[in-house]
Amino acid sequence: MRPMVYLDGRIVPAGEAMVSVYDHGLLYGDGVFEGIRVYHGRVFRLEQHIRRLYRSARAIMLDIPLTPSELIDATLATLRAGECTDGYIRLIVTRGVGDLGLDPGKCPKASIIIICDGISLYPAELYERGLEVITCATRRTPPTSLDPSVKSLNYLNNILAKIEVKRAGLLEGIMLNSEGYVAEATGDNVFVVSEGQLLTPPTHCGILVGVTRDAVMELARREGIEVQERVLTPVDLYAADECFLTGTAAEVIAVVKIDGRVIGDGAPGPVTKRLRVAFHALTETEGVPIYPEGAAGSSG
Ligand code: PXG
Numbered sequence: 001m002r003p004m005v006y007l008d009g010r011i012v013p014a015g016e017a018m019v020s021v022y023d024h025g026l027l028y029g030d031g032v033f034e035g036i037r038v039y040h041g042r043v044f045r046l047e048q049h050i051r052r053l054y055r056s057a058r059a060i061m062l063d064i065p066l067t068p069s070e071l072i073d074a075t076l077a078t079l080r081a082g083e084c085t086d087g088y089i090r091l092i093v094t095r096g097v098g099d100l101g102l103d104p105g106k107c108p109k110a111s112i113i114i115i116c117d118g119i120s121l122y123p124a125e126l127y128e129r130g131l132e133v134i135t136c137a138t139r140r141t142p143p144t145s146l147d148p149s150v151k152s153l154n155y156l157n158n159i160l161a162k163i164e165v166k167r168a169g170l171l172e173g174i175m176l177n178s179e180g181y182v183a184e185a186t187g188d189n190v191f192v193v194s195e196g197q198l199l200t201p202p203t204h205c206g207i208l209v210g211v212t213r214d215a216v217m218e219l220a221r222r223e224g225i226e227v228q229e230r231v232l233t234p235v236d237l238y239a240a241d242e243c244f245l246t247g248t249a250a251e252v253i254a255v256v257k258i259d260g261r262v263i264g265d266g267a268p269g270p271v272t273k274r275l276r277v278a279f280h281a282l283t284e285t286e287g288v289p290i291y292p293e294g295a296a297g298s299s300g
Contacts, residue, residue, distance in 0.1 A: 001084045001118070003118070004116050005017035006077070006078040006112065007113055008111055008112055011077060011081045017113070017115075019111065019113070022098060023094050024094060024096065024098055024104065024106075025092065027100070028095075028102060029154040029155070029156075030094065030095040031153040032057050032093050032151055033091060033151055033152075034052060034053045035089070035090055036049045036075075036091065037087075037249075038079065038084055038087045038287075039086060039283040039284065040284060041086075041289060042286070042287025042288060042289050042290065043075070043287050043290065044283055046075070046287070048211045048214065049211055050068050050071060050072060053071075053091060054068060056149075056150045056151045059150045062093060062104075062110055064110060065112065071091075071112070075091065075114050076288070076290055078116045080291065081116075084290070087116060088116075088119035088249075089114065090114070090117070091113075092113040092114075092115070093111070093112055094110060094111045094113070095107040119249060126171075129267070130255060130256030131170075131172055131245070131257075132256065132258075133165070133170060133174055133185070133255050133258055134259055135173065135175075135176060136161035136165065136173040136176075137164060138157065138164060139175065140157065140176065140206050141206070142177065142206060143204075147206070148206045148207055149206075149208060151208055158186040159186075172185050172188065172245065173186055174190055174258065176234070181205050181231050182234065182236070183201060183205050187250075188245035188246055188247035189210040190237075190244075190255075191243065191245075192237060192241075193240060194236070194239070194240050195241075196225075197226045198217075198220045198271065199227075199230045199232060200213065200217070200227075200229055202229035203229075210247060210248075212247050212248055212251065215246075216252060216275055220275060222278075223275075234258075237258050238259070238263070240263055240264070241263075242263065242269030243256075243263045243272075244268075244272045251276070252279050254267075254269065256268065
């Protein structure tokens, strides 16, 4: 695989893709994005990611200059150009190039960038052992300021929390909302297992509605596990039988210690393991094929 980038209609090797310093995505974080996985020559839940991208764009009054199906075609063409069968897609739509000044009206046309590259995952042994996390002092942006369900290019809220996490010598942390209820991890959603039920914060707690979160809730219901969206406190996390995170990059990963409290028996629990296996199976079977059946470059 070669990393390739689609940039406003042209597909070029990643090293040759350049954007203007006047792009408002760079100047102000004015834009939206998606992170998508490619497994075995298929794009996982591509339609769901595209839907979320257009929803985010609509929320910030950003006109994406391609239709959803044109954007899907451009994404698949970029993957084919790099002969990608397993990797990561970063879809970005910025406000585009304009004069200095916040006014998005200065930007006549949004810019579309599609990066197809590899992805760095957590080390394999962390999936076996589970993660230790903290709850961060930095609170998730309230929906009244910038709704976390909009996947915008403004990630400083999460980055400030990530800096706390790294200063604590850890890899991930849990963010509370401004009321002190559990929202999500810096780049993942949070689940707990408590009295046999799978619980996760509802969207009104101020979260990004994860594509992996949706998939895991579906899988759990299919496996006969009761799933509820419920407002959670840090104590609900500390007292849980199991805790895990979900995300495009992390997939399903157990959390075994939170703020020094051992969760359950301190190892990934049975429900977490079951859902991790079920999620893997889903990535093996589901997805939009990059290569038409039997075509050159097919993974099969
Ligand atoms: N919450 C936040 C704040 C996120 O950024 C998720 C939850 C999980 O959503 P999905 O749809 O991925 O299940 C995210 C997604 C990275 C990276 O490079 C981060 C995400 C996705 C892909 C890569 O750290 N975050």
